Amino acid sequence: MWRRDLAERLRCEFALIRYVPDVVKGEFTNIGVVLRGEDAIAEVRFTRDWSRVRCLDPGADVEMLESLETEIAERLRGGDVGAVKPVLTVLEDSLSNSVQMSEMRGTLAESLPAEMDALMRLYVEPLKVAERARRLSGRAAIVGQMREQFERAGVWRLMRKRIRAADYTQAGDPLRLDCGYRNGVVKMFQAVSLDADVEGAKGLAYSAEALREGVKRTELLEMELTAIVEPISVVGDEEQYRFGVRAMERESIRVMTVGDLERIAATARRELRV
Template sequence: MSTRKQCDFYLVRYVPDPVRNEFVNIGVLLRDVAQPEQITVNFTKDWARVRCIDPDVDVAMLESLESELRRRLAHQGSDATPLMRVFEDSFSTGLQITEPRAYLAESMIAGVEELMRLFVEPRKRQASARKTGRQAIQAKMRSQFERAGVWDLMRKRISVSRYTKTGDPLRIDCGYRPNGLIRMFHAVSLDSDTEWPKVLAFSVESIREGVARIENAELELTAIVEPIVEVSADREDVERVEQYRFSVETMEEQDIRVITTNDLPRMAETAQREFRL
């Protein structure tokens, strides 16, 4: 049996009103005690609990803080002492970090995943097996990019108005640029997001033209969907099967690459090679 790593973990809390002292755990920091410069950070992808205590929360800001926190911690060196100071000096009073607690982890990634289930996203212990839709695909996509070490290097929530017209509300989940090609990725649930294939098919040509004009690059847009068996386990459900195939064909006719969540590890490996990690 493999030896577990001795670690310390910290919980990141969102505290919208310090006077009322209500908080929600939104993330975990895990540090290897033997190699204190090795820190893994993960924030929640489900902001429902945060919205319960603060309906006006700026989710985009909180999501951006995860990458910012990783960058700052990566430059603090091996001294564990300044971690609390780095956090307190760098971020608003709306965020707090707990004192460290001891933890034995099989690995840094496995440890963070377990701590997230225990302290940040406890509902996933019951709901994860049945989780469906675009949010589930997004979570799987992000998880694979994180495992490949490229998530923090990618652009997120890419506003296409830069390439099309002012006011265009469409945002693509993430992307990056290897050489003269821009790869963009968007989660599309063919079980619940029935309009998304048409939206992407309608928009992609103007996005492609804008990318060529502004970035002097080609665009490869990839839609990530569920395998057909997750949408229709019953092969006799002809209507759902036909709808699934129609959606895929609608996107592919506009040169949108369509892959399923089963292909995500291979996609992440490609990104890892292209980032030369």
């Protein structure tokens, strides 16, 4: 396989994002990487497996940590890796210094995506994370495949994540949509497992009308809601599967399978002009 020699490789800098639940003890685990190339393009990626964080701190607010990745990514869109420090500084009081960033280090890369993958494997991901990921099932597996395809298409960093339904429906609504973007309409995507928990399909169907009305009221745009489900061939109860699909389609939710994700991601790439 052709590879760049050292003279041709890209000069990059990276820093590690760490979770430090007890600053006095100084124990930490790496949860993410910030990577910047010579052209000042910077990206951030957090782990998808929070087992080491939960082992270190059973009470860790994983939802907050996931949202922090989105906030840092927003700051990095301007290409300023130095913007990460202010983000963490702003959150310092509420986090009690539990999230920190290491000093920047130099590295040589074949490409930014390849280097990000390598750094995540080397410094962040737990051992045998790939084997565990393959064993994931239900909604977690679908979410992982969604993110993977959007990352491959280069659009994940441009998308909103964990979108609060309460911003469009009513206070107290616990629903969060996995991801979405705007392109003349508001497109939202939600992983729904029809094998493990058909209640998720019923809940999304129940919320669809209020979401649609709320988006139109607050953003003056129509909403296109897509549910990503397993293919029927892998589920144990086909009757339950068909019930879930019908429940969502009755509320004008587009239902697609994980097999459609590559095409969905390609459409997002084209619409977001990546």
